[in-house]
Amino acid sequence: MTTPLVALVDCNNFYASCERVFEPWLEGRPIIVLSNNDGCVVARSNESKAIGIPMGAPVHECKDLIRQYGVVVRSSNYALYGDMSRRVMNILSEYSPNQEVYSIDECFLDFTGMPKPLELAAKLRGDVRKRTGIPVAVGIGRTKTLAKLGNYCAKRIEPYKASGVFSWEELEAMDYMHLLCGIDVGEVWGIGRRIAAKLESLGIHKVSQLVTADPKLIRKHFSVVVERTVNELNGTPCLSLEEMAPDKKQIIASRSFGNLITDLEDLEASVASHVSRGVEKLRRQHSTASLLTVFIQTNRFRLQDPQYHPSLPVALVQPSADVGVFQTAANQALRRIYRAGYRYKKAGIMLQGIQSDQVWQTDLFAPEPDPVREALMQTLDRVNRKYGRGTVKAATELLGSRWQMKQELRSPRYTTCWEELPVVR
């Protein structure tokens, strides 16, 4: 039986790299990309990491560093990143029959039985770079956790960093232990801050110590999750490749506002737009939901302001995927929790009780499903998919726009918008 082999391909500084593809003068310069509302740092180029800009930091706390080093700052441009991601993933799918797209910038590939995996990884890396301009690193191992850790080595540790590829299978035993002695437990996939701190208190600081720890002891102190991680580090697969993304069990659509909001109309408009986005996601996976929750929040960082964080769940009479049903329910819920006199910072909706729209649980008192109504929904889906989200929207969404987020530093949508195509001179 052949040993299972997994490759984890991860784009380097993905958002920053996307910006660079279309503005090559950014090469070699420090770049950061901000979260929605231009709030926090969510991506950094290597140069920005080197000068000490922390991940997730509020941008206003970094303004000195930004000025001092001439850091290029960009708002996030998800239209661009999403499209670039699709292109990269398409290329990667050519390199394995089985691919799991794990996030916008990384995927697992099944390398089981592939001849010369390291050479294949190097080829793939050059190919992606040539066809999209995006640099990637590849980690290879017998389990997903090892592939992930291998990717860390390919990105951070010389001499592997120079080639951008790494495989645990090609190491001498000596090198293997030596390497593990140099990596902190916190770098392992699944070991976050809390668990790392607790491991430290047990005297487990380096991956070499975690690998040799007794899984039963780990189970006792932590949970099955961490026990699985230890087994995976030892080469026993506990996590399988999932090619099909499972349907979402919960859908959240929410945003912070560009400004603080006091009026009900503005909240109504924002909630209506979140309902549209949420139900669109729901319909895309051919599901219905039976529970809608509306929430609004004041700015928790403004200690001088009175705080109010209400939420109200609404159970539907029967599961639905009709945006009109959710709009009505959401608006009623919002009116019930809204209190004047607060300055709101965020609003959102959550869809739960999600199931396939093929399941039909009839309710004695529920009205028959209306085929005309469903046809209307499908037409709406098609129009918005073809001409862009928000082409047809609920009238409530037009009530106010003061809630719109700030995106003052966004680059053009080079690949998805005719008006913003790059120009070659």
Place this chain on the structure above:
DNA sequence: TCTGGGGTCCTAGGACCC
């Protein structure tokens, strides 16, 4: 002045049932 958004899984504890 300025502080993201969207997910998953696991566990503990309470409600409830027999």
Place this chain on the structure above:
DNA sequence: TCTGGGGTCCTAGGACCC
């Protein structure tokens, strides 16, 4: 006044991920 034991289901909260 005395007051079992075991099972399931649900929810809240904690941990993780990108």
